[in-house]
Amino acid sequence: MALAHAILAALVEAPCSGYDLAKRFDGSVGFFWSASHQQIYRELSKLEDQKWISSETIQQAGRPDKKLYSVTGLGEQQLKEWIAQPCEPTPIKDDLLVKIFAGHVAPKETILAELEQHQKAHLEKLSIYEDLEQHYFQNPQELPEPQQFQYLTLLNGITYERHWLAWCDRVIQSLNQTKK
Amino acid sequence: MALAHAILAALVEAPCSGYDLAKRFDGSVGFFWSASHQQIYRELSKLEDQKWISSETIQQAGRPDKKLYSVTGLGEQQLKEWIAQPCEPTPIKDDLLVKIFAGHVAPKETILAELEQHQKAHLEKLSIYEDLEQHYFQNPQELPEPQQFQYLTLLNGITYERHWLAWCDRVIQSLNQTKK
DNA sequence: GGTCACATGTAACATGTTACATGATTCG
DNA sequence: CGAATCATGTAACATGTTACATGTGACC
Numbered sequence A, B: 001m002a003l004a005h006a007i008l009a010a011l012v013e014a015p016c017s018g019y020d021l022a023k024r025f026d027g028s029v030g031f032f033w034s035a036s037h038q039q040i041y042r043e044l045s046k047l048e049d050q051k052w053i054s055s056e057t058i059q060q061a062g063r064p065d066k067k068l069y070s071v072t073g074l075g076e077q078q079l080k081e082w083i084a085q086p087c088e089p090t091p092i093k094d095d096l097l098v099k100i101f102a103g104h105v106a107p108k109e110t111i112l113a114e115l116e117q118h119q120k121a122h123l124e125k126l127s128i129y130e131d132l133e134q135h136y137f138q139n140p141q142e143l144p145e146p147q148q149f150q151y152l153t154l155l156n157g158i159t160y161e162r163h164w165l166a167w168c169d170r171v172i173q174s175l176n177q178t179k180k
Numbered sequence C: 001g002g003t004c005a006c007a008t009g010t011a012a013c014a015t016g017t018t019a020c021a022t023g024a025t026t027c028g
Numbered sequence D: 001c002g003a004a005t006c007a008t009g010t011a012a013c014a015t016g017t018t019a020c021a022t023g024t025g026a027c028c
Helices: A002-013 A018-025 A037-049 A073-084 A095-101 A108-136 A145-179 B002-013 B018-025 B037-049 B073-084 B095-101 B108-136 B145-179
Strands: A053-060 A063-071 B053-060 B063-071
Touching: A002 A018, A002 A037, A002 A053, A002 A063, A002 A073, A002 B095, A018 A037, A018 A063, A037 A053, A037 A063, A063 A073, A073 B108, A095 A108, A095 B002, A095 B145, A108 A145, A108 B073, A145 B095, A145 B145, B002 B018, B002 B037, B002 B053, B002 B063, B002 B073, B018 B037, B018 B063, B037 B053, B063 B073, B095 B108, B108 B145
Parallel strands: none
Antiparallel strands: A053 A063, B053 B063
16 A cells, blocks of 8 residues: 555645656655556556545646646545554565675676676765755755655665665675685 | 565575575575565466476475475576676665655654654664674685675675664654754 | 657556465474 | 464465557757
8 A cells, every 4th residue: 555655645745747746756756665657647546536636637738638636635634544553664675685695606797797887876876865955955954844854755865875885885895805 | 577586596595495485585585585475485386387496395204295495407597697687776665754754744753653663673673683793704704605695685784774773863863853 | 750758548467465274293 | 272383375456567559749
């Protein structure tokens, strides 16, 4: 049920269309969830059937119509109840770690190349996150409450990327040592 | 396909039964993957059909028979090829972060209680990981290669848990400030 | 004339979760 | 005598991925 609630959380912050949601899940909402547009459209239909969200068709000049979705009273109630229910930390599932675990069956160069790719990707994410921090969250304590909460999820993204970067460094170092 | 490869990685390290695999996925293999016993049995059948693994039925005194699975030559080949294919960093999907993002719709006490629960859970994991490090990886450089790679996944687990702990601390602090 | 951004969808398949089902032995 | 551990499975359902499908307007 968590995709449903992630969508509710995004729509409570700002009503938007399925297309926009997909972009947000690929951007700032991506700090805590990811989903493809197909998943999003399917879930939006279901949520509308259940009356957790409602839509309004907006006509646009020179562009296809879009459905603007917003959370209903019932939907917000459901979100509140879901938040109050305890949940477990998300279990880890990570391809790169599987590769490292079985690292001895593959050539060292392959592993190193993959690690460097990941390091690069994490570095890029980190710099995007740090830019966001600079631009929008200079004085987080003075922002309205919803933004303060958003900032906390951004902070998680930042320390998450730093954790990966430090680990990649460490592994690359370790592999280069044993190679000699 | 990654569940298949996570199973191969575990079986290459040590052949075992489905039941044992389920326990390992809940323990040390859990540094990088998690799966329920139902998923594991289903995947094992498929892998055996494809001849990536083979099984041998072991009779035991006073206990049900068990099937001991090991990776075939073909299976190891497939694992190698999969490792060589580049992959993307795993996208984040985390219930707790959804809750924080939408934190303003719920009472602060609810959020705080949840954060403290998660902090506790992460602390427990961390201490298990640190114990493992103490017991098995005192001198990682002197261990055989496969164990050195395992140690690197354990290190990831350790920094991952520390990242979460630090973040929980930070969020709790922040919430307590605004409450006053 | 081709590609990109906008905008929404269907269908098939792979993966993951929850509940149900069985049956022996060991420990308290 | 009840619960836990050992051991393997089926079925139904929820979630996520990949491929396919459609159509306009803007930009180069």
